[in-house]
Amino acid sequence: MTTSTVTASGAVPEAGAPVPGRLRRRLARWGFVAPAVLFMLLFFGYPLVRNVVMSFQHYTPETFFTGEAPLNGFDNWSTVFQDDVFGKALWHTLVFTAGSLLGQFCIGLALAVFFTRKFPLNGVLRSLILLPWLVPMVVSGIVWRRILDQDTGVLNSFLDTLGLGGHTPWLTDPHMALLSVILVNIWIGIPFNMVILYGGLQEVPRELYEAAALDGASAWRTFRSITLPVLRPVITVVLVLGFMSTVKILDLILALTDGGPADATQTLGTLTYQNSFVRLDFGAGAVVGNVLILISAVFAVFYLRANRTEGK
Amino acid sequence: MAAENATPRADRRRWGSTAAAVLVLGVMLFPLYWMLNTALQPEAGLLEVDPVPHRPDLSGFAKALDDQGGHLLTSLVVSLGAVVICLVIAAPAAYGLARFRLRGTRTLVFGTLITQMVPGIVIANALYTSYVDLGLVNSYAGLMLADASLGIPFSIVLMRSFMVSVPAEVIEAAQMDGAGRLRTFLQVVLPMSRNSLITSGLFAFLFAWSDFMFALTLNTTDDVKPITLGIYQYIGAHVGDWGSVMAASVLSAIPAAILLVLAQKYIAAGITGGSVK
Structure with missing residues (x-):
């Protein structure tokens, strides 16, 4: 939606002016941008730096009364890395992200392709699918928590009616919980994937399809050789944005499982939260947060590199 | 296009697509329906709620x-x-x-x-x-x-x-x-x-x-x-x-x-x- 705008720049050239006037003018122009730059430095730049510093500081619950958080070298890092939970959280984050993206993308793409057909009520039904967006994510999580309840949830009673068991401990079994959380997140991500991919599909020139039909290409062949290549930039956008929002997930997991049972759904996001805001060990929280940033940064580098070789 | 519109078979197929879309929508929107449904049956408490709120309770x-x-x-x-x-x-x-x-x-x-x-x-x-x-x-x-x-x-x-x-x-x-x-x-x-x-x-x-x-x-x-x-x-x-x-x-x-x-x-x-x- 918003990524195609990076390069365009419609600057108005200013005529040369005597130096003091020019300086004033330049300052005035910067005045428009300065508040935003300041805000972003404070709310995005500063936290990045501060997190690195904090990861070398010893925070205790008393810190916020005494104001003292002495440097303690790599203590936080070694404590976090030696804890089993960290390895689990890292693994869960990767599985959660990969599983969510795969499910959201495949189903979203299938629905997008489906909705390119012409049929009655297409437009209305397509926009109704966006309704879940109205509900805050944490609230969606709570609704799903109710639906997935082992004893009184509607999903199990439905499966029971069908004779398909119906006693699945969706969120309470350590072996099931991560899968359940992924499934709910797939549900959350489908509308976004569908809308963006549908928009992309509208851009595929009709003539290409007509030519393919003349050549007698099968539906699958047409999809692979025409639709996918044209859709490629949009696919990249969807996956990148999806990755960014999925890897740092917090709301949904807190609402569904609080990271449990037995850390089965602990991710880097929830671990950061619990280290800092539950155990009040902000140093340990900062370590996990830094790992999270590192993963995002590595991903961003790959993305930018892929983008550069692909475009132009 | 116009000719295609007229044939009953194409028509039936198009309504079939609508039916499929309604089904997908039903699955996607079910949690929202269930949220509303549960909200209208507060007396159910921890028990199972009815699929439909027969006597909506505000x-x-x-x-x-x-x-x-x-x-x-x-x-x-x-x-x-x-x-x-x-x-x-x-x-x-x-x-x-x-x-x-x-x-x-x-x-x-x-x-x-x-x-x-x-x-x-x-x-x-x-x-x-x-x-x-x-x-x-x-x-x-x-x-x-x-x-x-x-x-x-x-x-x-x-x-x-x-x-x-x-x-x-x-x-x-x-x-x-x-x-x-x-x-x-x-x-x-x-x-x-x-x-x-x-x-x-x-x-x-x-x-x-x-x-x-x-x-x-x-x-x-x-x-x-x-x-x-x-x-x-x-x-x-x-x-x-x-x-x-x-x-x-x-x-x-x-x-x-x-x-x-x-x-x-x-x-x-x-x-x-x-x-x-």
């Missing part, structure tokens, strides 16, 4: 309003505050980046995009310690500022793409008439960018309204508790009372729904304006 909503009404109000105040902060900061920046040939424009736009990568919990982690020092924990201003950060990068990118297409002649004409930079911006550019302004404001509102993480981390008392945090703590305290929890959940979706219905036209216009470049 007492769950009454209780939810009683318990959570204040938090809804807090959400509204915080979200509106965040929208104002967001637009006041993002609109001039978008104009500056679109119009003036500033050194480092590309870097700034790139930086704006990069901010989307920074995980919110990392921001909260660092912000909390500073908020303690600044006395911003448990304050409206603190939460508004943090929530504004959710919308600012998006708004800058969206409005900039829109303001690039404001014709240079219009701006030059205004300056010819003696209007200064600020007046040109306020009286010419902003009115012309109304759609993107409304769209940005709307999304900023939705981001702030659905924020849970900043509400959870930057508050330690009940002073500033938005609805998202209210509902989350509700399930801890009222395990048996799912009717009220779900009623509160329904209420939490209403402002967004109203906004989207009222401003639909502007959203569509703004989004196409934004995506077409």
Whole structure:
């Protein structure tokens, strides 16, 4: 939606002016941008730096009364890395992200392709699918928590009616919980994937399809050789944005499982939260947060590199 | 095309597609239906609720309003505050980046995009310690500022793409008439960018309204508790009372729904304006 705008720049050239006037003018122009730059430095730049510093500081619950958080070298890092939970959280984050993206993308793409057909009520039904967006994510999580309840949830009673068991401990079994959380997140991500991919599909020139039909290409062949290549930039956008929002997930997991049972759904996001805001060990929280940033940064580098070789 | 329309077989196939789409929609919207359904049967408590509310009971909503009404109000105040902060900061920046040939424009736009990568919990982690020092924990201003950060990068990118297409002649004409930079911006550019302004404001509102993480981390008392945090703590305290929890959940979706219905036209216009470049 918003990524195609990076390069365009419609600057108005200013005529040369005597130096003091020019300086004033330049300052005035910067005045428009300065508040935003300041805000972003404070709310995005500063936290990045501060997190690195904090990861070398010893925070205790008393810190916020005494104001003292002495440097303690790599203590936080070694404590976090030696804890089993960290390895689990890292693994869960990767599985959660990969599983969510795969499910959201495949189903979203299938629905997008489906909705390119012409049929009655297409437009209305397509926009109704966006309704879940109205509900805050944490609230969606709570609704799903109710639906997935082992004893009184509607999903199990439905499966029971069908004779398909119906006693699945969706969120309470350590072996099931991560899968359940992924499934709910797939549900959350489908509308976004569908809308963006549908928009992309509208851009595929009709003539290409007509030519393919003349050549007698099968539906699958047409999809692979025409639709996918044209859709490629949009696919990249969807996956990148999806990755960014999925890897740092917090709301949904807190609402569904609080990271449990037995850390089965602990991710880097929830671990950061619990280290800092539950155990009040902000140093340990900062370590996990830094790992999270590192993963995002590595991903961003790959993305930018892929983008550069692909475009132009 | 017209000939195809006429054949009954093609017609049947098209209605078949509609049926399939309705089925998909049913699955996708089921959780929302269940939320409403549970909310209307508060007496069911922990027991299984009926698939359909035979005798809809609004007492769950009454209780939810009683318990959570204040938090809804807090959400509204915080979200509106965040929208104002967001637009006041993002609109001039978008104009500056679109119009003036500033050194480092590309870097700034790139930086704006990069901010989307920074995980919110990392921001909260660092912000909390500073908020303690600044006395911003448990304050409206603190939460508004943090929530504004959710919308600012998006708004800058969206409005900039829109303001690039404001014709240079219009701006030059205004300056010819003696209007200064600020007046040109306020009286010419902003009115012309109304759609993107409304769209940005709307999304900023939705981001702030659905924020849970900043509400959870930057508050330690009940002073500033938005609805998202209210509902989350509700399930801890009222395990048996799912009717009220779900009623509160329904209420939490209403402002967004109203906004989207009222401003639909502007959203569509703004989004196409934004995506077409």
